Amino acid sequence: MKAHQRKLDIKNGCVDLSHGSGGRAMAQLISGLFHSAFGNEWLARGNDQSAFDVAAGRMVMTTDGYVVSPLFFPGGNIGSLAVHGTVNDIAMAGARPLYLSASFIIEEGFRFSDLKMIAESMGEAARAAGVHIITGDTKVVERGKADGLFISTAGVGVVPDGLDLSAEKARVGDRVLISGTLGDHGVAIMSKRQNLAFETEIVSDSASLHDLVAKMVTAGGEGIRLMRDPTRGGLAAALNEIAQQSGLGFRVQEEAIPVKPGVAAACELLGLDPLYVANEGKLVAIVAPEAAAAVLATMRAHPLGCDAADIGEAVADDHHFVQMATSFGGGRIVDWLSGEQLPRIC
């Protein structure tokens, strides 16, 4: 006979320490909330791990932690962000993302209704990206030991034969392409964190880029040297990283870099530079000059790349500087950020 189980009171209930204890309450949380949100044949088997078929080609694997505050922001929440971020890390290798794992560290007192919303948007994001969340873990910590909820993920994908994207492939003269406007995610988060009421609501760009990447690879093939998603540290960090790894420098044109007016205005107000602000649905591609036009056209034809732009080129530079011709006519470096970008006072 099946033991009597009370259903999770999703509307009014909250997570308590028993939901992480490994007992019945935890099983109930997992099956009642996560499984229904992620629903797939692997999870349904209820094992501690999932076996899956390995496709031909090279596998890629990645792992990431999500500690964003606030958990809900315009354009998404920590759940959809965790899926998009992990999918994008895989996609940047030119790979097709296949499977994800998700581990939750939940603070005691976290509302079921919020957890459900987060899990459901993860499930939705995963389905949209064609990936399956096939294994996971749940831990509950005492109040005050986690900022509501942390999620960590791992993901695997497969790179088609013959494709090998890597920074050392970049050459002098390569073009720098970006897939759209900069800073949307970081400003969306900050606007909520600081309760700054901007006239136009700025929405996070959080999105899975695997489809855009697949089309770019078809259009550019070997001409695409590498791709990177400019998340924390923004475009500035991404380009500096690539410069170091490739042994080159970059020269970009400020005028060519797309930034939404609302994002630019918010940055101005907070004393931030959009080049350093995080993105969650954008990519930078370093592309051979002869392939650049075709790749750019392909990007622009895709809904996630409609604002794509060619913003500059790789140059020979022993110091690996990222230099920028300012829209005003002068020059400057776009350096690594030192510490966190903090708003100025005067």
Place this chain on the structure above:
Amino acid sequence: MKYADEFRDKEIALGLANAIQSEADPQRPYRFMEFCGGHTHAISRYGLEDMLPKNVRMIHGPGCPVCVLPAGRIDMAIRLAERPEIIFCVYGDLMRVPGSQGASLLKAKAKGADIRMVYSTIDALRIAEENPQRQIVFFAIGFETTTPPTAVMIRLAEKKQLANFSVFCNHVLTPPAMQNILESPDIRNIGRVEIDGFVGPAHVSTIIGTAPYEFFAEEFGKPVVISGFEPLDMMQAILMLVRQGNENRHEVENQYSRAVKRDGNLRAKEEVSDIFELRDQFEWRGLGQVPYSGLKLKRAFAKYDAEARFDMKELRVADNPACECGAILRGVKKPVDCKLFGTVCTPETPIGSCMVSSEGACAAHWTYGRFRDHQQRRAS
């Protein structure tokens, strides 16, 4: 990138650059100091140096209130913040400023001090209302621009009868510092200061007006042009300074007339003088003790003065002897002339005031301009 377009128009900028080029006499140097970090930032951020002829050189002055705050005041703040009954409210950019021995508010926070980053004085008041059982101290800092909001906050605290609120006052005044740059006794050690004019601060002048600078123009024979922070403002101000130099004039001119009046904002000035009074001395990082350059709360408001309320001891910390900030702030040396530049002293590990905030001369050169050093080396 498109924003504040009308102040960043490339064509107008080129027109101004051409005018400066053709009007500046190639036979003479033009050395202009921008006093304010906002200007230093704009010069570096938009690469304005590239648009000026070689003999027109910008000297980066004391910069911003954060850079000039001495390590001793940061140490005092940290001591205060570490007291368990206190919630210490600060603006974000102060968090990383080094006190003595690499201490900072950011590190104190990591060790458990209850330090909260705030975005306005109102946030600090709200925290005070929400936490009646704790003591809330606001780290007040800034030039003349940010003093009126602090004054208003004290008025509000009074009105709300908040018994748990006080201010650690570090407000400083720009004209005494400008005077110090031109005539302090240090000049004997550092060398003669070659400054042919000042770009005067915009936001400060919206409060105090242009009148306080007339003294410099007359007494020191230095032209002053009050300028906005947009790059076009700067270019226009530089052109105005070149013209004054060519015509042997030394007047206060107002490029920023869209916001600055000769007498400034009378109400704000009154509010400030009701609540604050001059300190005899205040230490500036890089400049040392500058007479009558800082503000403190008047005795009548002592209960809102954290220094009085918590019996804070004045702490002094000597600047690193190798640091050339004093000479750089006065325009005698450039950042690359300092042995510590880019080696020991970087934005991650700032030693002197010029590296502390992104608006300091050394930080601005490191972050935005150091490619020029390599270009020059290659060219020579």
